[in-house]
Amino acid sequence: MASLDSLQAALDYRFRDGGLLERALTHRSHGMPHNERLEFLGDSVLNFVVSTLLFAEHAEMDEGDLSRVRSNLVKQSALADIAQTLSLSVHLRLGEGELKSGGFRRPSILADALEAIFGAIYLDGGYPEISRVIERLYRPVLAHIDLRTFGKDPKTLLQELVQGRGHPLPRYEVLATRGAAHDQLFDVVCEIAPLGIREQASGTSRRAAEQAAASQAIAAIEALGPARRTARRRKPAQLSLPVAVAQDGAQSKTRNTPQDKT
Amino acid sequence: MASLDSLQAALDYRFRDGGLLERALTHRSHGMPHNERLEFLGDSVLNFVVSTLLFAEHAEMDEGDLSRVRSNLVKQSALADIAQTLSLSVHLRLGEGELKSGGFRRPSILADALEAIFGAIYLDGGYPEISRVIERLYRPVLAHIDLRTFGKDPKTLLQELVQGRGHPLPRYEVLATRGAAHDQLFDVVCEIAPLGIREQASGTSRRAAEQAAASQAIAAIEALGPARRTARRRKPAQLSLPVAVAQDGAQSKTRNTPQDKT
Known part of the structure; x- marks a missing residue:
């Protein structure tokens, strides 16, 4: 596993409790404690921060538009894309089997680990910090989409x-x-x-x-x-x-x- | 519409901006501005507060158990039950058609209005206040369920x-x-x-x-x-x-x- 300094720099967040970050990077194939409970927490904090952001900045969007954009911003493929900008795959802790089958490239594993990191930052730094981190990661994404059409088939x-x-x-x-x-x-x-x-x-x-x-x-x-x-x-x-x-x-x-x- | 004093007492929250509460109680059949954007926001803050509560107090629950319990705590029927303990139906603002067809009793309308109220409290009082209000409403619910079996078919x-x-x-x-x-x-x-x-x-x-x-x-x-x-x-x-x-x-x-x- 690479040093976690580069990851913390990419996140623009330094953990007080480094153990939380390690747990967030640990897939269940690697053993306990793994990242699944943190993922549960991170999923909901991500949803909330993105909702707050869209609600506050897009008074022109109705509830249907807000839901469509949110669900496409927090879905697995979008999270895996952000995970790649953070080079998350080099930091993952996977079991032997997952390592051999290329689990560090799997979008589901990357997305889950990123959600777990969000949960870990919330536990470590509280709501203002995770809100800042998520907003910073999503600004470039939001800058490149047309909200009127994003996520429509x-x-x-x-x-x-x-x-x-x-x-x-x-x-x-x-x-x-x-x-x-x-x-x-x-x-x-x-x-x-x-x-x-x-x-x-x-x-x-x-x-x-x-x-x-x-x-x-x-x-x-x-x-x-x-x-x-x-x-x-x-x-x-x-x-x-x-x-x-x-x-x-x-x-x-x-x-x-x-x-x-x- | 009944005085909103009794509702605010039941919620144990007094709005600085009473207009926000009125909007949260306004169904789209009544006209603009209605409560649907507030419902979008309230849905996500509710999910987050309940997740935080379960995560913090139930270290013994794995991710699957946490998700099962959360989804059953925030689903429409659970929200409608809480709405009834607040006598929410007497405060709803519905259009003529919904009024005549008994919309004030419809679980979906009650649940949506309650979520909108959560969104309104978050906007009016910030995260600590909505966290306190939701936790207070859910304590009696949590006291009466067996978390090991809740929501299982x-x-x-x-x-x-x-x-x-x-x-x-x-x-x-x-x-x-x-x-x-x-x-x-x-x-x-x-x-x-x-x-x-x-x-x-x-x-x-x-x-x-x-x-x-x-x-x-x-x-x-x-x-x-x-x-x-x-x-x-x-x-x-x-x-x-x-x-x-x-x-x-x-x-x-x-x-x-x-x-x-x-």
Whole structure:
């Protein structure tokens, strides 16, 4: 295990009780005491600090928006990303089995350890300190997302985009299903007739294929340039950044050339 | 709306900004500003305070136990129960439609308003005050539950009970399904052969019927009196209090007489 000085510097927090930090870094595969109770505590303090931050700084967001943004800020992949900026993996204490199978790279192990560290800082330094630490780690994340679209799936984003331009809803159609029952592939097309857009994609579920097709349709609309109706209100570039990629089974994509670029 | 003095006395908290309390009591059906953003904030402060309390006072509980107890303490029905001890319903501000349909009795509306009040107290008085208020409201709840069993479903409780007595797992069997496809009723039996227990119950799903049968089997085991093997470790009466009732479709129950009460 590397010296914990660099980690404490990266966190901008120095522990009075270094044992708490060591416990936060100890996966259950390594033995007792491990970090799971600290993770329980850290999960709830993280949720609270992020909620407070969003509530105080975004009076324009309603409850649904606040919940959507919060859940995407505290989810496993977001925490694993922050853990990587802290080089957390070199500090983890894992059992033999987890070490050999590359557990120090597993997003779940990284995310859990980061939550445990938050719990440990709260116990060690109290609420003002953990609030400061979490806010400092999340500022760069918040600076790079568009809160209006963050965490929305491609189908939702596409629907809002075409409605904002005054067009009818996108139409999805399953063109074919291929393969055996346990290993099916769905071919789906997403059509927005008034824009001449017809995007085809495949996925291991109908939902995954539709999300992939919606993702391509958003790119196709952005390639059309700003719509006249909403050009003053909406910067289309803002839609391209946070589009969630349909990861759950999207396998291939076939970009059709839009037939009509009016 | 009744005077808010009585509510503040029941909460043991007096607002500096009475407008915050009024907003916390305002359902969206009544108009803006309503309580939904405060509910977002209150949900997370409640979760945090309860987590801190459980973590600090129950070193014997592992992460799974802590999560199980927390989620059952902060769920809608638990919050609605606390809301009733505060007579919250007489203070709610509802729109015409909700008023007529008895919205002031709806558990979801009561629970949401209570969470909003927690958010409002946090904004008005800071963390120490909301921590004190929540802890005071939850002390009586915590005093009346058995943390080892709280929130566990009957099947889980029954399994732990029979394993604790050194018996094999309960056996569940579907005896019959009755009715049309959209309105089926399942007849299930739960058998613990070494104890001569055979309990039969019905439900609108296999799961609901099994939970109902397990619930009856627990009662039947308790009627047998304390087991010799574990009499010193386990008070059987503790199992009867927090048994979650299988509400999702249990319709009738047929108590069979245990064939053998050794």
